[in-house]
Amino acid sequence: QVQLVESGGGLVQAGGSLRLSCAASGRRVSSYAMGWFRQAPGKEREFVAAISWSGGSRYTADSVKGRFTISRDNAKNTVYLQMNSLKPEDTAVYYCAAYDDPYGVASTLQPAYDYWGQGTQVTVSS
Numbered sequence: 001q002v003q004l005v006e007s008g009g010g011l012v013q014a015g016g017s018l019r020l021s022c023a024a025s026g027r028r029v030s031s032y033a034m035g036w037f038r039q040a041p042g043k044e045r046e047f048v049a050a051i052s053w054s055g056g057s058r059y060t061a062d063s064v065k066g067r068f069t070i071s072r073d074n075a076k077n078t079v080y081l082q083m084n085s086l087k088p089e090d091t092a093v094y095y096c097a098a099y100d101d102p103y104g105v106a107s108t109l110q111p112a113y114d115y116w117g118q119g120t121q122v123t124v125s126s
Contacts, residue, residue: 002026002115004096009120012086016124020081022096022117029053033101034072034079035113038092038122045095045110049081052106059108064090086124093119 008020022034035050049060049070058070067086072079079096097113107113 002029002032002098004098004115004117006094006096006117006120009094009122011123011125014086014088014124014126016086017082017084018086018122020083020094020096020120020122022079022081024077024079024098028074029077029098030074031100031102032098033104033106033112034070035097035106035108036070036079036081037095037097037110038090039095039119040089040092043092047108047110048094050106050108051079052104053101054104057104057106059106061108083122086122088124088126091122091124093121095119 003025006022031053036048037045039045051058051070069082096117099114
């Protein structure tokens with residue numbers, strides 16, 4: 001079992017930055033793909049970013065491309081989401097997710113992910 005705990009959310013003005021962290025425990029996730037997803041009020045949860053176990057493959061949604069960056073530190077069992085130039089439409093609960101991915105695919109699809117955190121709220125004011 002893998003437990004994921006997100007942190008770093010909060011309230012920020014448009015144009016500001018936040019860095020989300022997701023700490024994994026229970027087992028080492030060095031062979032796991034890690035992803036970030038978000039769910040805005042009244043909307044379905046959507047893909048934000050994913051990274052392979054080595055960090056060699058990274059994907060970001062078009063809506064955040066050029067503003068958000070995913071990274072990981074396997075020694076710390078932690079994945080990060082650096083969010084810059086935040087917009088009000090980025091307001092959502094952000095979820096960290098993981099699955100064992102020895103082939104380094106780093107899926108952008110939610111069904112691929114076996115483990116999920118409880119989420120952290122990000123609110124961007126205009």
